[in-house]
Amino acid sequence: EVLLVESGGALVQPGRSLRLSCAASGFTFDDYAIHWVRQAPGKGLEWVSGITWNSGSTGYADSVKGRFTISRDNAKNSLYLQMNSLRTEDTALYYCAKGGDLVATVNRDFFDHWGQGTLVTVSS
């Protein structure tokens, strides 16, 4: 069974940093791109960032480019999102999502499994 478990969400002040983690199991982690998708309270889904199986390529939404950094550790079956210069509009539930295509690029992928999310609240 594919399992994705996010952690690291918290209440933080604007301008501060936070690091999210996602622990994966139940599949060959280094065969797939992995992504972060967020959902603001009561709103729709927004793709945030993705990383290919070998970390060779990453992608970011314009709204987070230059502030967020995605990374992965295949030895630990883990995905990370370093979030800097946080803004109130970054407040959301952040999901870790497994790419659906084997060895996909980050902009040619859909999401076949999702974690339950970790909540990030940016407020003073």
Next chain:
Amino acid sequence: EIVLTQSPGTLSLSPGERATLSCRASQSVSIGYLAWYQQKPGQAPRLLIYGASRRAAGIPDRFSGIGSGTDFTLTINRLEPEDFAVYYCQQYGSSRLTFGGGTKVEIK
């Protein structure tokens, strides 16, 4: 960036009826790179359809997808009580992955 517009915003139907959901793209989506997700309150999204028409593993055959270019449709035949939820489309044919705003299917 490809903008996806879903309609209607809300669909009020009774169990047993058919639901037809639309997803329109601002420009052509490469080779039908379009997926559909279902999300129930308090739950993560679940993949229903990818490649415009391919059902994901374990998805009942009452869910079907069709479309190409800029117009895509998700059809749910014979709505079951567990099908009342919000549905999102997502394109993966351009440099930025984008979602539609969602269609809520509610019980009439």
